[in-house]
Amino acid sequence: MGRVVRVARRYWVVTLTLGVGLTGIVLALTGAGAAVPWLFGVYALAVAAWQAVGMIRDILRGHWGLDVLAVTAIVATVVVGEYIAALIVVLMLTGGEALEDYAGRRAKRELDALLARAPQYAHRIVDDHFVDVAIDEVRPGDVLLVRPSEIVPVDGTLRSAETSMDQSSITGESMPVEKRAGDELLSGSVNGHLAVEMTATATAADSQYQQIVALVAGAAASKAPVVRLADRYAVPFTVFSLLLGGVAWWLSGDPVRFAEVLVLATPCPLLIAAPVAFIGGMSRAARNGIIVKGGGVLEQLAKVRTAVFDKTGTLTHGEPEVVAIRPEPGFDADGLLALVASAEQYSSHVLAASMIDAAAGRGLRLTEAETAREAATNGVVARIGGREVVVGKYAYVLDHAPDARRTDIAPGELAVYVAVDGAFAGALLARDRLRDNARDTLARLNALGVTHTMMLTGDGQATADHIAAELGIERVRAECLPADKVREVAEVPERPVIMVGDGVNDAPVLAAADVGIAMGARGATAASESADAVILVDDVSRTAKAVEIGRDTVRIALQSIWLGIAVSVGLMIVAAFGLIPATAGALLQEVVDLATILAALRAIGGRRDAAAAAAASPSPASVASR
Known part of the structure; x- marks a missing residue:
């Protein structure tokens, strides 16, 4: 009644x-x-x-x-x-x-559900007891309690031993995800049946869920x-x-x-x-992990003729993996990898994590360094077990080991060189892997009428050409700065144009394209704010889904x-x-x-x-x- x-x-x-x-x-x-x-x-x-x-x-x-x-x-x-x-x-x-x-x-209702579920309070742990505080008062480093079936209030890491999280409202993943101590927790996830402690790593405004809520609020208006x-x-x-x-x-x-x-x-x-149709389309997009910032974006998506992609993190995973180990005489592959990974523990370079992951994958134990220093962008020098280990670019290693020599690499690969006690010890090859569904995504776009494709990247020409050839992309522009990307997109004759990217450096071109689509799963705030649509999951195939929904x-x-x-x-x-x-x-x-x-x-x-x-x-x- x-x-x-x-x-x-x-x-x-x-x-x-x-x-x-x-x-x-x-x-x-x-x-x-x-x-x-x-x-x-x-x-x-x-x-x-x-x-x-x-x-x-x-x-x-x-x-x-x-x-x-x-x-x-x-x-x-x-x-x-x-x-x-x-x-x-x-x-x-x-x-x-x-x-x-x-x-x-x-x-x-799918859009409103995100807004309605936005957490308002957090349970902050202070001196073995908890205090309810407004979510805006949470700061990185705060220890929070998340009760069973509660929403994770801000981004953070799990302190408790384990739990399961329902991340469907964030990633679209239907099955609960098992989390262990140290794993990342996304705000907006729903905790399982155990009360757990977490450490906040971001404020509410900078957390994944609140950024999504802000995008939804803009999309609905x-x-x-x-x-x-x-x-x-x-x-x-x-x-x-x-x-x-x-x-x-x-x-x-x-x-x-x-x-x-x-x-x-x-x-x-x-x-x-x-x-009614356009509100329904926006709702459908949200249910598929795509926030569309307005019905006008759907209309543009329906008419798209050209798709332009960034390479790293969009068509590829953006996380290079070790594909080959080439030790010099006196070293074996596992021993060389263990030394490299032990030294890379003290490096902030993007390749460091790849080396450490490769060693973990082989079950190798890493050794703590006695001393370590990093030369930004060049490499790292560490004393491990009484030996000096140098890992980095060829020129940097050559300064420490005059007998170093270059190794052959294929397009799309890069080499990390190693010297031990002043002698060349070998090289490791890494490659950024293509996303498994990148080729299928391009095929689906072509079937939807998006018959022109282009790749823009800051990488070298050989690597760019190799990736484009694997995917069948017709136009490639390599070694691009952000301004170069904007200019290239502006000159595309077959319009409308969608641009798909994931990084801060993609923000200008996402704003300049007819439809900018940000791969926002990693929280690239600048890219997400400048884009017309944001894909909430780490899945490039949602690009084709967005075009399908628009049509x-x-x-x-x-x-x-x-x-x-x-x-x-x-x-x-x-x-x-x-x-x-x-x-x-x-x-x-x-x-x-x-x-x-x-x-x-x-x-x-x-x-x-x-x-x-x-x-x-x-x-x-x-x-x-x-």
Whole structure:
């Protein structure tokens, strides 16, 4: 009952209209039927006047909307004495607005869920007891308690031994993720059944979930250009409807015929279809781990012809792995790797983690250095077990070991050289791996009509050409600075252009592209803020999904608009011959409104995504047969 009251208050004009209708029925049943035409007529004209005020304001601003037809239909039905039809037109107009609002609320629930779930408080541990503090007061280094089934308030690391986390709202990953001490915890994740302690590594404003919430809030406040396409039909549709009604009046000599035509010309389908479809598309994108900053982005995605990609971290993992160890005589592969990894513990270079991971993968024990120093960008020198170990670039190692020599590398590879006690000890080769689904992503984009591809990277030409050849990318620009990337994207002739990147250095080109898509899973804030869409998971294939959603949304929006136009025109033509009374026409138009909303709600795409997921997943039978 309480829910019904809330809905009635929210849509009070609809409630009032229904109240006027019920009052008219009571008056007719109690013998006071003469008052009904006055009640219905005065109320209908009052609503028409209210709508006319907004209509005139729009016209004075140079904007001709579809309200002209609605107001004209109400006035016409009252003038010719079709009071019941007039009230139904009022109900249709106000009810259409209410249905649009309801459909919008239904379609936005995935977006609203993110906003509603934003944590407000954290349990900070102080001297063996906890104190509830506002989430904005949490600072890096604070120790926090996360109770069972609570949302992780800020980004941090796990202090307790282990737990499981539901990260579906952040990454889209449906299965709980097992976490152990030291593992990263993302704000917005839901803790499992154990209370755990964590150490905050970021403030609330800098945490993953709050950044996503900010993006969602911005996305929900946008109106797409295609939504205004309905208003482009306003003038021709209004002129056609008035002319058809005038011709029907002139040929029949009956002014009621004019009202019967206009009742069916009420433009609610055009007003409702596009907004509902675009809100549904944004909701579908959010459910697929893509935050789209407005319906206009979906329209651009639907028309994309060229896809431009950054290389490192986008088409590749951005984390090089050791692919070969080439020791000199006197050293074996495991011994050389153990020395290198032990020294790299004291380096901040991106390759250091790769060497350490490779050693861990082989089960090698690392040794603590007696002394260590790093020469930024060149290498590291460490004394390990009484021996001097030098790891780094060829020129740097050559200064410490005159017998060092270059090793052969393939395109896309890089070499790390090693010297021990002043003698060349060997080299290790590393390569940044292609993402497993990068090739499939490009194929899907091509199937969606994005037939031109380009790669922009700061890497050398040989590496860039090698990656492009593996993926079948047609255009490559290497050794690019951020300004070079902006210029290259501006010069692409086949537009619109999407640019996909992940780093701070990609922020300018993401802002300059027709649609900038940021790989935001690693929290590249600058890239995410400058982009038009943000992929929340570390999955480049969502780029193709974004284009697919954009195309589906625009197609459904236009289908819904034309459905409303076609059905309305067909019914108007029938009414012009006097075959649909005004009251029946008003009721039929309500059916048209409902059909238009249902058609537009297809943009939410739940069944379509579920079918695609089922098609992509192996059947139980096929799994069992392996």
